[in-house]
Amino acid sequence: MSNDEFRAALARLAAGVVLVTAQEPPLDEEGRGEDVGMTATAFMSVSLDPPLVMVSLRNGSRMDDLLDEQPLWAVSVLAAGQRQIAGRFAMKGRISDRLLFQDLPYVRGEVTRAPLIGGALATLECRTEQRVVAGDHTLVIGRVLTAQAPNTDGEPLTYFKGRYRQLG
Secondary structure (H helix, E strand, C coil): CCHHHHHHHHCCCCEECEEEEEECCCCCCCCCCCEEEEEECCEEEEECCCCEEEEEEECCCHHHHHHHHCCEEEEEECEHHHHHHHHHHHCCCCCCHHHHHCCCCEEECCCCCCEEECCCCEEEEEEEEEEEEECCEEEEEEEEEEEECCCCCCCEEEEECCEEEECC
8 A cells, every 4th residue: 555545545534623732831931932833633532531632743743842842732623714724824834833823813721821713613721641652643642621612603624635624
């Protein structure tokens, strides 16, 4: 089986789209670390008791490196109308994260201080419980510390056959 065959087969699996965010530790006592964000489709619930979720991160990515040292992170479950946000944080060779967050509505998580995107279907704040290296990715399992569903009427943003989609 080739990588292309594997990729084509799994492209037939529809996935929800989330934005994973975290704040870098401050460089000095006066400052605040930079906000970092990454679009992910490999995100899932793992356990109800205790409440655990998992996100898959490419080894050596900025988010993988950050979550290796920063145990607190957040997830915003993106709504169908937030396709531009997903695309913005998924770009290769993108501009700095500071500029990516600049014009987005968000609040800071009470526990993690990570950005929680306004208009998201749900937001979760997490603390890393376990990291499992799996091939060229690391599975980060996080305990959910807070969970909110502020946008109960919205539809989810999904990813299918290499494109962002809406249900229906």
